[in-house]
Amino acid sequence: MNGIDALALDGHALRLFLAVLEEGSVTGAATRLGLSQSAASHGLIRLRGLLGDPLFVKSGRGITATPHARSLAAPAQALLDGLQGLARPADFLPERARLSLTIAANDFQRDLLLPAFFARLRATVASVSLLVVPSGAPSAALLRERGCDLIITPIPPAGTDILQKRLLTDRYACFYDPACRAAPRDAAEYLAARHITVLHPEGEPLEFDRRLEAEGITRDIALRVPGFTGIFAFLRGGEMLATLPGLLRHGGLAGLASVKLPPLLGNSEEPLDQLPLYMAWHRRDQQDPRHAWLRAQLVQVAAEVTRARA
Secondary structure, eight states: OTTOOGGGOOHHHHHHHHHHHHHTSHHHHHHHHTOOHHHHHHHHHHHHHHHTSOOEEEETTEEEEOHHHHHHHHHHHHHHHHHHHHTSOSOOOGGGOEEEEEEEEOHHHHHHHHHHHHHHHHHHSSEEEEEEEEOSSOOHHHHHTTSOSEEEESSOOOOTTEEEEEEEEEEEEEEEOTTTOOOOOSHHHHHHSEEEEEBOTTSOBOHHHHHHHHTTOOOEEEEEESSGGGHHHHHTTSSOEEEEEGGGGGTTTBTBEEEEOOOOSTTOSSOTTEEEEEEEEEGGGTTOHHHHHHHHHHHHHHHHHHHHTO
16 A cells, blocks of 8 residues: 555545445446546546556456455445544434434334334424335335435345344244134145235245245245235135234234244254344444434334334
């Protein structure tokens, strides 16, 4: 690093470097940062000169980071976080705050966590406005482009600029109407039954369904609905099964019976029925006192929900 003028680096240069690293494309980085292609290209040329390394080289139709560029990712992000922290207030006083926030979640996650979360905010914050948007297949772009402040999801979006924390761990259970059928006694009865499942509007299946397919296990899926709240009306009064988050027994599927899933994958080390829920956020918000306080409230709500429904 000898001969490099570190003071010539600024926040814009660091953001560009990290965006190109994350997107794997100068064009993608330019779009993400709201820059022209020319401005992004010139900025990258300047960075190469300052850092004394090509940083990114052509690879097929795209570009790939050099070993030196990859080694700079963590310190560059730390520097950018520090710069962004300089512009933030040192304290957050919820009793004086006027908050407006957006959370992305599906209908199960929304109904499980957000009513209690919103009630907690209303009791603590001077003024709060919460917008809940469908998470669909959660993407890093939703956070990068400020489409939401937090995502609740079983699979956090990938990205060096995306942070995550586990809120709770649920387990998939087999739901059925006890007035119409008995619980499946084993894997053979489970697989022989007709099933209802959730297929999100973007065509994204449940992680449970995705894993079954990856293992080559097939079921007779008679019905697919775009959300969890539609399951009850179809399951009641019939002999079908639905494999869904177990915590739904306390919410949208109360009144139906549920049992633990039969063994389907032999001696697999990873439990098939495990369903973790995470919150994910963008790194730029990591040191923001307001955002940190909101995350802490959601963590507490998740802990309370877990205890209450254990």
